Every structure is written in structure tokens, then in C-alpha cells.
Amino acid sequence: MSVPVLDVQGLAYAYPDGHQALFGVDLHVHAGERVALLGPNGAGKTTLVLHLNGILVAGQGSVSVSGLPVEKKHLAEIRRRVGIVFQDPDDQLFMGTVRADVGFGPANLGLSGAALDARVMDALDKVGMTEFADRPPHHLSFGQRRRVAVATVLAMEPEILVLDEPSSNLDPASRRELADILRSLDVTVLMVTHDLPYALELCPRSVVLSDGHVVADGATYDVLTDDALMRANRLELPFGFDPRTIDAGLLPVATRGRGSDTLPG
Amino acid sequence: MGGAHGHQLHFHGHSPVHRAPAHLKIVALVVFMLVVVATPRGWWPAYAAYLAVLLAVVATSRVPPTYLLKRMVVEVPFVFFALLLPFVATGPETEFLGLTVSESGLHAGAKLLVTATLGVIASLTLAATTEPQALLRGLTRLRMPALLVQIMGFMVRYLEVVTDELRRMKVARESRGFSARDPRHWPVLARSFGALFIRSFERGERVHLAMLSRGYTGKMPS
Amino acid sequence: MHVPDGFLDAPTSVATGAVAVVAVGVSLRKAREELDDRTAPLAGLVAAFIFATQMLNFPVAGGTSGHLMGGAIAAVLVGPWTGVLATSVVFLVQCLLFADGGITALGTNIVLMGVTTVVVGWFVFRGVQAVLPRTTAMVPVAAGIGAFVSVPVAALLFVGLYAVGGAADIPLGQLTGAMVGVHVLIGLGEGVITFLAVGSIIAVRPDLVHGARSVLKTRTLEVRTAGAAA
Numbered sequence A: 001m002s003v004p005v006l007d008v009q010g011l012a013y014a015y016p017d018g019h020q021a022l023f024g025v026d027l028h029v030h031a032g033e034r035v036a037l038l039g040p041n042g043a044g045k046t047t048l049v050l051h052l053n054g055i056l057v058a059g060q061g062s063v064s065v066s067g068l069p070v071e072k073k074h075l076a077e078i079r080r081r082v083g084i085v086f087q088d089p090d091d092q093l094f095m096g097t098v099r100a101d102v103g104f105g106p107a108n109l110g111l112s113g114a115a116l117d118a119r120v121m122d123a124l125d126k127v128g129m130t131e132f133a134d135r136p137p138h139h140l141s142f143g144q145r146r147r148v149a150v151a152t153v154l155a156m157e158p159e160i161l162v163l164d165e166p167s168s169n170l171d172p173a174s175r176r177e178l179a180d181i182l183r184s185l186d187v188t189v190l191m192v193t194h195d196l197p198y199a200l201e202l203c204p205r206s207v208v209l210s211d212g213h214v215v216a217d218g219a220t221y222d223v224l225t226d227d228a229l230m231r232a233n234r235l236e237l238p239f240g241f242d243p244r245t246i247d248a249g250l251l252p253v254a255t256r257g258r259g260s261d262t263l264p265g
Numbered sequence B: 001m002g003g004a005h006g007h008q009l010h011f012h013g014h015s016p017v018h019r020a021p022a023h024l025k026i027v028a029l030v031v032f033m034l035v036v037v038a039t040p041r042g043w044w045p046a047y048a049a050y051l052a053v054l055l056a057v058v059a060t061s062r063v064p065p066t067y068l069l070k071r072m073v074v075e076v077p078f079v080f081f082a083l084l085l086p087f088v089a090t091g092p093e094t095e096f097l098g099l100t101v102s103e104s105g106l107h108a109g110a111k112l113l114v115t116a117t118l119g120v121i122a123s124l125t126l127a128a129t130t131e132p133q134a135l136l137r138g139l140t141r142l143r144m145p146a147l148l149v150q151i152m153g154f155m156v157r158y159l160e161v162v163t164d165e166l167r168r169m170k171v172a173r174e175s176r177g178f179s180a181r182d183p184r185h186w187p188v189l190a191r192s193f194g195a196l197f198i199r200s201f202e203r204g205e206r207v208h209l210a211m212l213s214r215g216y217t218g219k220m221p222s
Numbered sequence C: 001m002h003v004p005d006g007f008l009d010a011p012t013s014v015a016t017g018a019v020a021v022v023a024v025g026v027s028l029r030k031a032r033e034e035l036d037d038r039t040a041p042l043a044g045l046v047a048a049f050i051f052a053t054q055m056l057n058f059p060v061a062g063g064t065s066g067h068l069m070g071g072a073i074a075a076v077l078v079g080p081w082t083g084v085l086a087t088s089v090v091f092l093v094q095c096l097l098f099a100d101g102g103i104t105a106l107g108t109n110i111v112l113m114g115v116t117t118v119v120v121g122w123f124v125f126r127g128v129q130a131v132l133p134r135t136t137a138m139v140p141v142a143a144g145i146g147a148f149v150s151v152p153v154a155a156l157l158f159v160g161l162y163a164v165g166g167a168a169d170i171p172l173g174q175l176t177g178a179m180v181g182v183h184v185l186i187g188l189g190e191g192v193i194t195f196l197a198v199g200s201i202i203a204v205r206p207d208l209v210h211g212a213r214s215v216l217k218t219r220t221l222e223v224r225t226a227g228a229a230a
């Protein structure tokens, strides 16, 4: 089996105020997989995500990306490969205009002039925000800011795309358009979400995090239909939604990489 | 000690003074003030000429004079000092407006008043016509070391967050009947200072980490 | 206490300017040892803070008020070298963007309120730390004492500079008495505020306090085996 592109082993982390958020997380994601990361509020999902490009540094255990351990000397390379869309778009957008913001990453990668422009407009086009290119990000609505935040990361053309609750605050059409974008990209995706139908629609595999460690890892369909697991981890399907009634042909299949593990008892 | 700082002093406009490159404006300010400071006391016509030059620049910039006047309060403590000088300085004495005052004190006070005023107007004009980001680029062109530019960049960015939160906390405190009148109130001020520090740092830290995530290495791509 | 243009004569201003350039230059080289990719923004924040709190005058006595100088707290939070840089940036921004302190007096202001308070604050902080028990609880105490001492020292230096390059002869004894007297009170305020502020930062983010690094314990993390809580 190939080396996982994301390889997290025994990861434990405590925030500087002493609050421990992760208690030994194991997670392996292979190239081309689309994996949903599920779990209740405060489970440690965002904390885990922040370790994937070295923003937080493992207290114990290890994180590596495409075989490179996440440590200071590999950070530049790792940050080029892993693109993270943060949970709060206001943390992501900091330049004066949408165009400058989306261009920030590619410019750091050395692009300039027409190539940079093309990259920026292409990314904005994917999220349907080209006409907002010259507006200041803080004048946009929350959902628009979220779309720009996605564009800032797409513009860097990462190999691994990590999204922290990308569908929250999107209107239904934007939510679907984002799904189309994610499906069309040839990248590995790790998506944190509370939107279980979205996980089922996009990700063949799901990992459930609870109280700072992994409690389940398997096919999304199996996770969502395991009532005991769902109840134990405060996961609830939206009213009227039942995965069992969905035509299996509509579910995503794992095309590459490893399909699913078995659910731990 | 020190009056109130106004908030962001930039006055939006499109005059030639606004458009002039920031590094030239900084150099002009420094040279102008060096000349003013080096002018011996008593050369009143020269000072009148400086003032005329300065007022011409202000007029070209189309920044309303009242806008500048209101912001000249930073000078107030030293106006007091200048006005006091003739009375506390030693040395030979003269008559001025019917008062017996120290001659050297009178001259020193007058010169201080004039130079400080020219300095404040000149700096305010620079501040009013130059955005902080342009200033940063200007200083970079003038070869200010990258680390200082970087710290200053973060400072300017944090300033808005901090002053905003500071104002909000002050309003919150005062709307609950608290106002800082004597040293017994220091603990309240200090604790809100600590809380504010952490709050703004964490907000800024997240933005900084987002920048690092997108390949930022300390230099803004231009 | 921001010195405006024309307050000191040209030779004194040039001399303090030269001292400031050297101090900043040395700090730039040394600061690289204190800085990592997270402390540059921290230094910027400390600068923004000193700036913002200088707007916040605190009441002293008899109708006078003082504001934080901030050198000591900067030194404790980001280390002395970066502290010099942060305070210098404050005075640069104040003079360029807010007309507070003259541009030809920039060196004077940096030396008086930046370098002096940082250096005095840091050495006193270290000295006090050396005699007190090495715990995090003592860090704010040492910081407060450092801050308290730094202010009257800066005031003394101010009088000294005025004696050398002041515009008029005023009785130095009286000036010294008045300046030091007032600044002992202001220093008290600075000390108390520094003590409380460093204390509240250490309680939540001890990692942000440079001066606490030597006394921070390393934490042991708990690891739960996978599935244990499921």
C-alpha cells in the first residue's frame, strides 16, 4: 500500500492555556481520497486540522504529509501542498480587496503579472465571485466571504484540500456548486462538516472524532446508519433524511486509494 | 503627560500631495524640520516663510484646516511648558506685555512654540495625506530594515483592532457606572488591558497563521 | 512626555539620534535570536498596545495623569531586543502618523522612553527574578518592579538631556524635583498596571510571555487509546 498523503499518528495536543484538546489521534488519508471528519462541537476537529500544515505543533505523536514530517524545515513545502479553508472566513481574508487576497498565496509562490491574474480570476470564477474582485472582503456577506475563502485556497492549487465546515452559511445553490467544484478537482480532500447529507454526497469515507480521539473510521454510509454510534457522538441526521432510502447508485464511490476501514467496535 | 491621540488621521483625497510618493514626502518632512530646527532663534522672517510654505502645501492637499486644527491637541502639554518658560527660566529679565519675565526664557519659549507648531502641522499634513500602507512602502524604499517594517505593518494592522476593542470596553465599563478617577481603579484598567491583549493577539494570530498557511514568509508580495 | 521638535538643541538631538540608531541596529541583530515566525506579530501587537494605552491616561494625583511608557512590559513580553524594536516603532508611527513627538526629536524619544525603559525595566526584572522564587507567580511581580523603576529613571535622563541641550536655563534642582516626584507616582501606576497585565496574560497564555520562559514547566500530555471512550 502506498504512503498515506496525510499520516497522523498518536497525535496529542494541549492549548497553551493547559486545555488538552487531542488525546492520541490516528488518521491516514491516501491520495485521491475524499474523507469527511465528523464529530460534535469541541471534539477537536479544528485543532486536528491546524496540525496538518504545522500551524499547531504536535505535543506528542507525529504528523506527516506525503512522507514529509511536519516540522520547521519542511513547512514551506507542506504549506504549498496542503491548502486549508478555515472555519471562520474572517480569519482567512486579510487583504484590502478580494483580488489581492486571492492573489496573496500564488504571489508568495512566485507568480506575478498575467499568470497571477489568470490564476486569481480562474479561482474566483470557480466560486462564482469574479464580479466581486475589487471589493473589500469585509463588505461581503458571510456566504460570499466563505466562497472567497475557498478561492484563496483553490488559487494555490494544493494537492490536499482541507476544509473546515465549508458548507455552513452557504445558500443551497452555493452549497451544491461547492460540491461540484470539490468533485471536479483532482485532489485529496479532508472535509470537516456537521452537514451529514453533504458528507454522504461527497465523501465515501468518514472519520468520527469525539473528545479528542477517533471513535469511528469507515464508509460514510455505514457510519451514518450506525444508530448507536451516531447517538453516542451527538450526531443527528436532519429531519426527514434517511441514508437507507437513497439510491446506492447516487453515493460516491472510492475510485482510488483505500476505500474504507472497518468500524472499530 | 501626552494628550489624546486622534484615531486614524488619514483624510481621504486625491490632491497632488496625496498622490506624491510617500518616501518623498517623508524625506521632505525630515528636511523641512531639520531646517526649521537649525534656524537660530529670532529669525522671525524665516519662520514666517516656513509657515507660508507649509500653508501652501496644506492648501494644495485640500485637507480642511479645521481638520488639522482639531488634531493639534497633541501639542498642548508643550504649549503649557513654552508659556511657562519665561516665568521659570533664570538670567536677565525684561518687560513683556507689562510682565517681568526672563529674557532667555521668553525667546526659548517662543522658539519652542513656533518649531513645535510647525512640526505638528507638517507631520499632521503627512499623516492626513498618506495611508499607513503607503507609508510602510515609503519607509521600505528608504531602506528601513525589513524587520522594523514587518513589526510596523503588524502594528498598524493591530491598531484598529485594539483601539476598537478598547473603545468598546470603555463604553461597556462606563455604561455600568465605572469611570477611572483615582488609583483604586487601576486594577480594573489593568485587567481589561490583559484581557484585551489576549483577545486582540488571538484575533491577529489567527490572521497571521492564515497568512503563513498561504506561504507568507515575512515579505508582502507586491 | 513626547518631546516635540525644537525642545532640545541640534547637537543634543543629533547625539540622541545616533544613540537610537546604534541601539536599534544592535537590537535588530540580536532580536533574531528572540524572534520566530510567531513573535513578529507579537511584537507588532505589543507596539499597537503601547500605542493604544498611551491614549488611555490614568489618574495619578492632584489632577495630573500619566500614561504607560510600556518599555518594561514590552521587554518582559517579547524580550529586551525585540522590546527596543517594538517601542521604537511606536515612536516612529506616533511621529509620522499622529504628529506626537517631533521628527527631529525621534531619536530623543526613542532613547528616553524606549531604550531606557526597556533596558532599565529588563535589568531590574531579571535582578528581581534572580532573588525571588522561580515560579510563574513571581514573573508579574518582577515585571511590576521593573516597570516602576524604569519610569523615574527615564525622567531623570530627561532632566539630564534638558540640562545639556535645553532651550532655556531653568533651575535644574526644581525641575529634577518636580519631574522625579511626578514620575515616581506615574511609575507606581506603570508598575501596578504592568504587574496586573502580565499576571492576567500569564494566567491564560504563559507562552506569550518571554520573561516567563525560563520558569515554564513542560506539561505531560494524556493519551487515550483509540476507541476507549466509544
Ligand SMILES: Nc1ncnc2c1ncn2[C@@H]1O[C@H](COP(=O)(O)OP(=O)(O)OP(=O)(O)O)[C@@H](O)[C@H]1O
Residues within 6 Å of the ligand: A015, A016, A017, A019, A020, A021, A039, A040, A041, A042, A043, A044, A045, A046, A047, A048, A087
Ligand atoms: N485557542 C484555544 N485555546 C484553548 N482551548 C481551545 C482553543 N481552541 C479550542 N479550544 C478547545 O479545544 C477543544 C477542541 O476545540 P476545536 O475547535 O478543535 O473543536 P471543533 O471540533 O472544531 O468544534 P466545532 O464543531 O465547534 O468547530 C474545545 O474544548 C475547545 O474549547
Ligand SMILES: [Mg+2]
Residues within 6 Å of the ligand: A045, A046, A047, A087, A164
Ligand atoms: Mg471547529
